[in-house]
Amino acid sequence: xxxxxxxxxxxxxxxxxxxxxxxxxxxxxxxxxxxxxxxxxxxxxxxxxxxxxxxxxxxxxxxxxxxxxxxxxxxxxxxxxxxxxxxxxxxxxxxxxxxxxxxxxxxxxxxxxxxxxxxxxxxxxxxxxxxxxxxxxxxxxxxxxxxxxxxxxx
Amino acid sequence: xxxxxxxxxxxxxxxxxxxxxxxxxxxxxxxxxxxxxxxxxxxxxxxxxxxxxxxxxxxxxxxxxxxxxxxxxxxxxxxxxxxxxxxxxxxxxxxxxxxxxxxxxxxxxxxxxxxxxxxxxxxxxxxxxxxxxxxxxxxxxxxxxxxxxxxxxxxxxxxxxxxxxxxxxxxxxxxxxxxxxxxxxxxxxxxxxxxxxxxxxxxxxxxxxxxxxxxxxxxxxxxxxxxxxxxxxxxxxxxxxxxxxxxxxxxxxxxxxxxxxxxxxxxxxxxxxxxxxxxxxxxxxxxxxxxxxxxxxxxxxxxxxxxxxxxxxxxxxxxxxxxxxxxxxxxxxxxxxxxxxxxxxxxxxxxxxxxxxxxxxxxxxxxxxxxxxxxxxxxxxxxxxxxxxxxxxxxxxxxxxxxxxxxxxxxxxxxxxxxxxxxxxxxxxxxxxxxxxxxxxxxxxxxxxxxxxxxxxxxxxxxxxxxxxxxxxxxxxxxxxxxxxxxxxxxxxxxxxxxxxxxxxxxxxxxxxxxxxxxxxxxxxxxxxxxxxxxxxxxxxxxxxxxxxxxxxxxxxxxxxxxxxxxxxxxxxxxxxxxxxxxxxxxxxxxxxxxxxxxxxxxxxxxxxxxxxxxxxxxxxxxxxxxxxxxxxxxxxxxxxxxxxxxxxxxxxxxxxxxxxxxxxxxxxxxxxxxxxxxxxxxxxxxxxxxxxxxxxxxxxxxxxxxxxxxxxxxxxxxxxxxxxxxxxxxxxxxxxxxxxxxxxxxxxxxxxxxxxxxxxxxxxxxxxxxxxxxxxxxxxxxxxxxxxxxxxxxxxxxxxxxxxxxxxxxxxxxxxx
Numbered sequence: 013x014x015x016x017x018x019x020x021x022x023x024x025x026x027x028x029x030x031x032x033x034x035x036x037x038x039x040x041x042x043x044x045x046x047x048x049x050x051x052x053x054x055x056x057x058x059x060x061x062x063x064x065x066x067x068x069x070x071x072x073x074x075x076x077x078x079x080x081x082x083x084x085x086x087x088x089x090x091x092x093x094x095x096x097x098x099x100x101x102x103x104x105x106x107x108x109x110x111x112x113x114x115x116x117x118x119x120x121x122x123x124x125x126x127x128x129x130x131x132x133x134x135x136x137x138x139x140x141x142x143x144x145x146x147x148x149x150x151x152x153x154x155x156x157x158x159x160x161x162x163x164x165x166x
Numbered sequence: 167x168x169x170x171x172x173x174x175x176x177x178x179x180x181x182x183x184x185x186x187x188x189x190x191x192x193x194x195x196x197x198x199x200x201x202x203x204x205x206x207x208x209x210x211x212x213x214x215x216x217x218x219x220x221x222x223x224x225x226x227x228x229x230x231x232x233x234x235x236x237x238x239x240x241x242x243x244x245x246x247x248x249x250x251x252x253x254x255x256x257x258x259x260x261x262x263x264x265x266x267x268x269x270x271x272x273x274x275x276x277x278x279x280x281x282x283x284x285x286x287x288x289x290x291x292x293x294x295x296x297x298x299x300x301x302x303x304x305x306x307x308x309x310x311x312x313x314x315x316x317x318x319x320x321x322x323x324x325x326x327x328x329x330x331x332x333x334x335x336x337x338x339x340x341x342x343x344x345x346x347x348x349x350x351x352x353x354x355x356x357x358x359x360x361x362x363x364x365x366x367x368x369x370x371x372x373x374x375x376x377x378x379x380x381x382x383x384x385x386x387x388x389x390x391x392x393x394x395x396x397x398x399x400x401x402x403x404x405x406x407x408x409x410x411x412x413x414x415x416x417x418x419x420x421x422x423x424x425x426x427x428x429x430x431x432x433x434x435x436x437x438x439x440x441x442x443x444x445x446x447x448x449x450x451x452x453x454x455x456x457x458x459x460x461x462x463x464x465x466x467x468x469x470x471x472x473x474x475x476x477x478x479x480x481x482x483x484x485x486x487x488x489x490x491x492x493x494x495x496x497x498x499x500x501x502x503x504x505x506x507x508x509x510x511x512x513x514x515x516x517x518x519x520x521x522x523x524x525x526x527x528x529x530x531x532x533x534x535x536x537x538x539x540x541x542x543x544x545x546x547x548x549x550x551x552x553x554x555x556x557x558x559x560x561x562x563x564x565x566x567x568x569x570x571x572x573x574x575x576x577x578x579x580x581x582x583x584x585x586x587x588x589x590x591x592x593x594x595x596x597x598x599x600x601x602x603x604x605x606x607x608x609x610x611x612x613x614x615x616x617x618x619x620x621x622x623x624x625x626x627x628x629x630x631x632x633x634x635x636x637x638x639x640x641x642x643x644x645x646x647x648x649x650x651x652x653x654x655x656x657x658x659x660x661x662x663x664x665x666x667x668x669x670x671x672x673x674x675x676x677x678x679x680x681x682x683x684x685x686x687x688x689x690x691x692x693x694x695x696x697x698x699x700x701x702x703x704x705x706x707x708x709x710x711x712x713x714x715x716x717x718x719x720x721x722x723x724x725x726x727x728x729x730x731x732x733x734x735x736x737x738x739x740x741x742x743x744x745x746x747x748x749x750x751x752x753x754x755x756x757x758x759x760x761x762x763x764x765x766x767x768x769x770x771x772x773x774x775x776x777x778x779x780x781x782x783x784x785x786x787x788x789x790x791x792x793x794x795x796x797x798x799x800x801x802x803x804x805x806x807x808x809x810x811x812x813x814x815x816x817x818x819x820x821x822x823x824x825x826x827x828x829x830x831x832x833x834x835x836x837x838x839x840x841x842x843x844x845x846x847x848x849x850x851x852x853x854x855x856x857x858x859x860x861x862x863x864x865x866x867x868x869x870x871x872x873x874x875x876x877x878x879x880x881x882x883x884x885x886x887x888x889x890x891x892x893x894x895x896x897x898x899x900x901x902x903x904x905x906x907x908x909x910x911x912x913x914x915x916x917x918x919x920x921x922x923x924x925x926x927x928x929x930x931x932x933x934x935x936x937x938x939x940x941x942x943x944x945x946x947x948x949x950x951x952x953x954x955x956x957x958x959x960x961x962x963x964x965x966x967x968x969x970x971x972x973x974x975x976x977x978x979x980x981x982x983x984x
Binding site: 035058059063089094135139141142150 | 174177178181217220221224225226244245246249250253256257260261262281283286289290293294295297318321322325326328329332354355358359362400401403408409410411413417449450452453456457488489490491492493523524525526527529
């Protein structure tokens with residue numbers, strides 16, 4: 013299973029954090045600091061995997077955002093790259109040409125989409141369409157449309 | 167009070183802050199507003215406020231005062247509130263918080279809500295971060311939802327069940343009935359999560375594993391359908407249908423097929439099919455192949471399939487994609503123990519990966535290279551590894567150096583090569599070697615008696631070049647102290663001897679003492695080395711001067727040493743030669759390094775017991791003298807205290823001969839300390855005694871272990887001291903046929919409770935017509951005092967044809983093992 017999923021910018025600013033095991037706040041900060049530093053220090057054309065503590069860290073850079081996750085030993089690293097890619101595709105479909113700003117201003121949406129795709133560190137739904145449909149249908153249930161429906165002007 | 171600002175507004179405002187301080191100020195202001203809004207119990211804007219709080223929490227600011235508000239949101243009827251409330255709970259309310267349990271009731275209600283998306287939120291929250299108590303309370307609800315026909319809920323319930331099982335493994339049984347027809351689902355989401363659930367159950371319980379083995383045919387069928395079915399737009403990834411599901415099924419198959427022949431056979435075909443038909447141009451295909459290879463290697467697959475798997479890994483190694491090379495190296499590392507030969511075929515590619523630019527790949531390649539080193543490829547591999555050691559990053563050097571030492575100890579083709587390799591490591595990565603390598607190296611050097619002159623010369627030359635690497639300097643100063651006489655006498659055979667005077671040597675050692683680069687430990691080594699040279703060099707005055715200077719050193723350790731050495735010069739000068747004599751060969755303790763005492767596999771197998779570091783086999787005469795001196799002043803004289811010292815006729819057994827002499831000439835009454843005034847007597851004893859002695863005046867009677875086809879093997883016994891559990895058996899092999907027996911190899915195995923050590927034989931040729939015997943020493947450790955039994959294997963060549971024989975030896979005299 014995945015232990016955590018982090019999204020951070022090239023300057024190291026955190027944009028999303030999902031933890032799949034109970035971790036104290038202090039420990040969370042430490043993990044974020046360590047992993048962010050490790051990943052940002054990697055030269056451009058390196059392999060996307062590295063070892064940190066007892067976990068395998070898989071990361072991929074999409075434009076200005078790093079998508080980074082910590083795996084346990086028996087997890088398939090190559091497949092996890094596909095998982096990260098799938099998440100980006102889902103974000104892209106939802107926001108239409110997603111960019112970092114979308115995720116900054118609509119972070120809660122990013123979480124909602126993530127929660128329809130992954131749960132407890134495992135893939136929940138393998139069909140792109142099914143995930144998008146669930147998120148959109150759930151959106152229609154929201155009572156106050158004005159708060160959330162329109163894309164904000166930055 | 168005006169409406170609180172919107173989330174997006176807040177985000178925009180905060181992003182305009184130009185400094186950390188400005189941001190902090192904005193946030194504090196907003197937090198204050200939010201706090202007062204919470205105090206007013208405002209339902210309308212609670213959602214907005216919590217959302218803002220979550221944003222600020224992500225920036226790293228404290229948000230604990232929002233925890234209870236999240237609970238209120240969860241309890242609200244509005245979906246928007248619940249959504250943000252559950253999100254807040256997942257971010258702020260992990261199980262370490264006190265209010266965590268308060269969620270339980272809300273979640274329970276929401277699990278039974280009429281809207282599936284609300285149920286989904288509850289399942290998600292429970293499944294991501296529910297505590298053990300919560301899981302216990304709500305497991306029943308989850309189990310109910312696992313049986314629903316709504317596939318949206320069913321898949322979430324499945325992963326929620328996985329979480330429950332992880333938290334409370336005892337509840338696993340509860341979910342068993344619901345798993346009955348999980349795999350007959352058509353919905354891929356449900357299928358995938360069901361496979362994850364089954365995997366979790368099988369990993370945790372062997373009973374479940376046995377129970378679910380019957381699902382193998384069904385899993386194989388599902389996998390086959392995925393591969394054979396045509397294009398399905400919903401699940402397609404670069405031409406492959408639902409790779410996530412395929413990989414999970416492969417993983418479950420791996421667990422089910424492990425150690426089970428029938429299951430493994432049932433999946434052989436599909437594995438072969440996946441391995442050969444999967445498209446490898448994109449990462450997704452390689453991900454599936456990777457999982458397939460892991461499965462093939464773990465189950466009881468037929469050899470053709472295993473070869474196919476290793477070949478796939480070999481192809482991966484040549485792939486341009488770094489990620490794929492990395493996983494190939496990782497997988498090969500896992501399989502190198504079991505399929506060593508197959509992996510060896512890819513050795514050159516692996517060694518090339520040492521030169522890869524990527525750090526992760528280099529590390530994996532290094533680990534794998536060390537695993538592949540064996541007696542045949544040691545020279546070539548070591549060349550590559552030493553080159554790697556030269557050029558690698560500092561983070562690798564320590565591990566690489568240790569690996570080189572270990573490999574060199576195991577497989578060194580010659581002593582000189584071994585010493586050269588060590589020198590190379592010390593000079594290139596000398597500051598990165600581990601602390602325990604210095605004593606290990608010193609011990610190794612002591613044991614390579616014939617290389618002493620060569621070693622000290624090379625170390626001296628290295629010192630002249632560079633004194634910054636402490637381990638190198640320490641080993642070098644120790645050696646110069648021990649073998650300085652060989653250095654100045656120019657005795658080196660292996661290479662051109664250098665001309666060095668005593669003064670030059672003392673210059674170097676004194677230089678170490680004063681240099682800023684030397685650590686206190688190094689200084690201690692060099693002072694002791696200088697002192698030792700006082701008995702090996704002729705000019706003692708200079709040494710006396712140095713020693714007396716350091717008597718007032720600030721460093722306490724140096725001061726103490728110098729004062730003691732000074733005292734040695736002044737008051738105990740007559741003891742100085744004895745104290746500073748050449749060190750004896752040190753016996754390596756069994757705990758570190760390659761096996762001296764080799765564990766045997768019990769009676770059923772014959773294990774080849776080789777001696778790696780023979781105890782004093784080839785010992786020049788002066789070593790024997792040194793040993794005498796030591797024994798002279800020493801309490802521990804092994805043979806005297808035991809019942810029975812036979813004169814063991816051992817190869818190169820001058821040491822044991824001495825012990826035999828001691829006992830025979832010293833009388834039966836144990837005289838623990840043989841006074842040092844008697845060395846001459848003992849020496850005389852040595853010269854008058856023949857080396858090979860058939861005296862059978864033994865309390866432990868010798869026995870004939872084997873007598874067949876002209877080859878006779880006798881065992882003679884002795885108890886070793888200080889450990890009375892060790893029996894020392896000497897075999898005498900004699901040959902009564904007309905032709906010599908060449909390539910004679912004696913091997914022995916003992917039951918598990920014993921430990922066996924076989925030393926080098928005196929020779930490999932048993933001369934014909936009883937003209938001589940081949941002797942070999944076996945040491946048997948028998949802590950449980952069980953009856954000694956042994957199985958022996960003899961191989962030799964007689965008149966050109968190889969002969970091999972196995973025999974059991976059961977007629978050991980009781981005194982040898984009681």
